[in-house]
Amino acid sequence: MPTPVPTPTPTPANPFSTAEYRASRGLVLANAIPAYQAGATGRGVLAGVIDSGIDIDSPEFAGRISPLSRDTAGNASIQDAGGHGTAVSTVLAAAKNDSQVHGVAFDATLLVLRTDEPGSCAADDPGNPDDGCTHPDPAIARALDVAAGAGARVVNISLGGGAAAPVLQQAIARATAAGVVIVFSAGNDSADQIDPFARVALDPALARGLIIVAGSTNAAGTISDFSNRAGSAQNVYVTALGERVQANDESGQTFLWNGTSFAAPHVAGAIALLAQAFPTMTGQQLVELLLSTARDAGAAGVDPVYGRGLLDIGRAFQPQGQTALAGSGVPVSLDPSATLSSAMGDAGQGGESLQAVVLDKYARAFGMQFSPAIRGATPRTALVSALQATGRSAAIGAGGTTLALTIAPGRDGVAVERLLLSGDEARQARAMAGSVATRLGASTEIRFAIAQGADALVAAMGGRGSPAFLVARDAAGDAGFEQRSDSAFALSHRIGRLGLTVAAERGNALVYSREGIDALRNRFRRYGYSATSVTLDRRLGGLALSLGATRMIEQETVIGARFDALFGARAGRSWFVDGGARWQGGHGWSLGASYRQGWTQVPRAGALVDGATLRTTAFSVDAGKRGLFGGGDAIAVRFAQPLRVADGGLMLSLPAGYDYATGVTGYAVQRVNLAPTGRELDYEVRYDRPLGRGRIGANLFLRSDPGNYAALDDDVGAALRFTLGF
Missing domain, CATH: 3.40.50.200 (Peptidase S8/S53 domain)
Incomplete structure (x- = not known):
């Protein structure tokens, strides 16, 4: 005789909504x-x-x-x-x-x-x-x-x-x-x-x-x-x-x-x-x-x-006025905002809840659950973002100085945007990667950029031109969040085949906003960051090697994530180590690989227990061939993982009890995991060739777990582009 299927337990009725209550x-x-x-x-x-x-x-x-x-x-x-x-x-x-x-x-x-x-x-x-x-x-x-x-x-x-x-x-x-x-x-x-x-x-x-x-x-x-x-x-x-x-x-x-x-x-x-x-x-x-x-x-x-x-x-019986954590008085919202970055993906989306005792303006204690407040980053629409970057590039050189600009029409007039290099421009990056590049003698070069990151300057100075992909990004310089660089500087000095490059940049982390005028305008709030780096590169025939270290300081974000006072995590301090190699072989073949390892420290503040350390990783591998069918064509493939939090979280000491008679607060340690379940992996192939006075190119890509969200379907796309030079 088969075991009977148990009858599901019915949802219990509200014990206070009785006939006696309703008659009252x-x-x-x-x-x-x-x-x-x-x-x-x-x-x-x-x-x-x-x-x-x-x-x-x-x-x-x-x-x-x-x-x-x-x-x-x-x-x-x-x-x-x-x-x-x-x-x-x-x-x-x-x-x-x-x-x-x-x-x-x-x-x-x-x-x-x-x-x-x-x-x-x-x-x-x-x-x-x-x-x-x-x-x-x-x-x-x-x-x-x-x-x-x-x-x-x-x-x-x-x-x-x-x-x-x-x-x-x-x-x-x-x-x-x-x-x-x-x-x-x-x-x-x-x-x-x-x-x-x-x-x-x-x-x-x-x-x-x-x-x-x-x-x-x-x-x-x-x-x-x-x-x-x-x-x-x-x-x-x-x-x-x-x-x-x-x-x-x-x-x-x-x-x-x-x-x-x-x-x-x-x-x-x-x-x-x-x-x-x-x-x-x-x-x-x-x-x-x-x-x-x-x-x-x-x-x-x-x-x-x-x-x-x-x-x-x-x-x-609801909290009134400004609420604050019992015991510490740290102001918190009843809907505290924790907007995660793409490096954190679906972390905090598994139904976990933070519990804490808060006091309202009357010093009344309330036990609150904050799970709905942890919001993941909105996964980027990679193809749309890449194709929207349109404009006209122009460059002029005199002696040892080169000036390059991309001028694009903006909503309020002309805006200066980051240089987006086509396949040929990437191969000529030593001459055109920066907005202003000048040589100070035979061995020293200095570059300044507007709306372009320092990693691009460093790559250009090291001669590490790579195929131009739309979606699969190079791991070098990947910060793990949407960003806009305001300005960058790099100084390189070469001694034989060995090069030393020092670089710095300033910019803004872009955090998606659902509130106020930001939601009606561009939907992003900007929070500043700065980064400095030191990179060594060495050339061995057709092989270019690089090893670098970067220090990034965020003003009000942690790897691009924004937390309010409940979480205590207000500003991240990150160290990144980057390793890269690119081989230019015979017959137009090339191979490249990059790896980034990061450690982000969150200073102790608010409810944080002894601060926190988050470990991040990113990698990319690509291969390319010029002259596949002859006539100046090129093909390349790349496999990449964008920067992702591999492990780490916030350990919070939150009030768990409150005694009205004594005013004594009891505490319990709770953890907010910031490592996502999903792991984004990007696959992209690109092909381009001359067509008339321009070039025509096609890109195919697949992103699994886009934005590091395990529950999202794969993101598959294609693009066909034609560029015409004047």
Whole structure:
């Protein structure tokens, strides 16, 4: 009997998107799940409710009514007599028990402060959105003092009426001085201004940035007809669900409640979640955070209807402002950019992720994963780049000095471009390779170039002319990234058959950009580099040998790759050793080979552990024959590997834990591999011959793993060119 194929494990459902959660429509509107996924439930936070008491026997609050709860109006107990207080407490903190609905902060501890005047709740009018109970200002004032003394982080006051009496204003001042956040309901008069009772929020001396006023919306986020608008309180006003809010009354019966009274506990519950998750935040910071992360509604920006907008708990649980690595304070982006170079190819594309703890502007700790930020280089379109290099070359010589220029029309006029040598020009490179070449006696030569690299000058001085290929590049001088040389200089001195050449160049590494004006213009940002080299060459009959060393210093890149502060790798220092040989045999035959070995050091900075060393290699082998069919034709083939990181990476010491109580950061070492899986290998054959007054040439090439990307298909191409001299 064959072994049965196991049934695939289904993708687990979100454990917080339950029927109970969805029935609590205010939680859905307020986007509460990200807070729950972060572990916030309100546990350990004392949340005060100043109202008509609570159903003390309800299982929704079992074990979570603080023993410090009390009546401050002369009632016998905190048992709810009108239902309003129980409904408000349900919205704020009802248990998550798969029964009906649950509160915003379902694990918070409730400080129940009953303030209704004895007997007043018996006159409750069910048709009135406001509770029929009356709450004297002195009783509310005493309740606030109890809350401040008990250490409540937030107090909900879903009450209305006239302006607060001095005794209550003084209690509000004492509570805010103690850091207590107070949430008022806006009132249910369809007015353009908030209820007079809540206007203490507009007095900075009383509010101290710790009061929020809550207006009501329906489930679609539209302001409720009955809700008082933000008016002059727009900067401290936020909206939440206040229509058809499901909650229990004092007898355990379920009703759908309307009123800003039921919007306010959504806001108070959100404060409780934040206070638990981020215990070092002050009350003012909690208020600022909740208001600043509200979803915009109504007119753009803060407006007199919706104020700051719709309560969005999930956004409040996202990092705000500039983020920095915990412990070090090194600023990092939430989407840190690491744009690799072609030498690194598909490194970092295998799904590996960096993890680190970052702090936002409120010093809140967040665990972040940064794998999407490591972007590989865009593989070059080798044939297009080669064929776009068009222009007209001209040279003039006098005595021992030669001047050569390539003039090409540019978008903004005439530009000077690097010399691109045809087959014949490559064979005559000793005379035409540099922009300006002059001899200082029989044994010394000096060359200057614009928009041409020093490696071309060195090759020209050594007489190492090679066939002109479009795609397969000579390994000598391969930097491993797209570059533009600004200027170059070379000085050569010969003693018999031995030559010594010293060269230097400056230019820019071109890093592909997806942002800002660069993406709209030329898509590349430029980062400077400089290089110096010393090369020895020796001629032995038809054999030319060379051995050189190059020192390259990059200003803000590492082998052309760009990293932000998270990675610490800001500037590379490279040594390259180049070996080359070219043999010119009889009957027009030639053979050539080049090999480059590099070591790039990244100084220790930021999160880097003891710096880093990357090893790179490149090689090329070619063969050619002149006069294959007679008549001045030539054929050549080349096999090459562009510069590639053979091994190496960045070892980063990144924060892995953070203790709010002590501020101590724990660290873990993580590695970013910069050696690609792919290995580009280039194969190219070229043939050219005279045709009339010009030359016609054809090139065929194949690139496997183009750009050092193992997953890319082979790049195959051909070109037919005709050049005409004047």
